[in-house]
Amino acid sequence: MDQLTELEEDALGEIFNISLGAAAKLMSEMVSDEILLTVPNLNIIRLEEALRLEALADKEVCSIEQKFSGGMGTGSAFLLFHKNSSLEIVKMMMKDYVAINEVAQFEKDALSEIGNIILNSVLTNLAKLAEKRIETKIPEFFVGKYEDIVKDEFFDQKNSDTILVAFIDYRLKGKDIVGYIFFVLEFKSIRELSKVLIEKLK
Numbered sequence: 001m002d003q004l005t006e007l008e009e010d011a012l013g014e015i016f017n018i019s020l021g022a023a024a025k026l027m028s029e030m031v032s033d034e035i036l037l038t039v040p041n042l043n044i045i046r047l048e049e050a051l052r053l054e055a056l057a058d059k060e061v062c063s064i065e066q067k068f069s070g071g072m073g074t075g076s077a078f079l080l081f082h083k084n085s086s087l088e089i090v091k092m093m094m095k096d097y098v099a100i101n102e103v104a105q106f107e108k109d110a111l112s113e114i115g116n117i118i119l120n121s122v123l124t125n126l127a128k129l130a131e132k133r134i135e136t137k138i139p140e141f142f143v144g145k146y147e148d149i150v151k152d153e154f155f156d157q158k159n160s161d162t163i164l165v166a167f168i169d170y171r172l173k174g175k176d177i178v179g180y181i182f183f184v185l186e187f188k189s190i191r192e193l194s195k196v197l198i199e200k201l202k
Helices: 006-031 083-094 100-130 146-156 187-200
Strands: 035-037 041-046 060-070 075-082 134-136 140-145 162-172 175-185
Touching (some): 060 100, 083 100, 083 175, 100 175, 140 146, 175 187
Antiparallel strands (some): 035 162, 041 162, 060 140, 162 175
């Protein structure tokens, strides 16, 4: 299986750190509380392996997808949360403006906004550092069983065979909320991007 070198992983990890740090600052303002992030843990996996991720298998999840194209290649970026975690985030965003039993009604709009902030931050920083043109589509929201989302959305990326997964812990008010970022992209595009970032980050 294709693998990145340690140096290539470090370069991608650094840009994720930078991008997610900026996104966390914006999210902190949205929920009026500090958000702490762990250092992203990156993994390269095949599409088939995505179905067997232990942390997500058989779980109800919310997913926000942002398709992109341009100099980095054509692919999709996904942000996923466990269903329980996503509702906790929405509660914090809505504060006292809505009743607890009404939170689910605002889930799609609230999480789409968060997905837009986080995914745009990562994609924009990647493109800027790599000096690549990038075009993004409006984020799309999905909710359901993790495996169904993988089959329906990940496998729909006809030109892609590889997923770059970033595991990130979001900590809000003592709650551990784990988020997952998936980049569905050809491995050659991921490797090319990492090599460019190595030069830029020197």
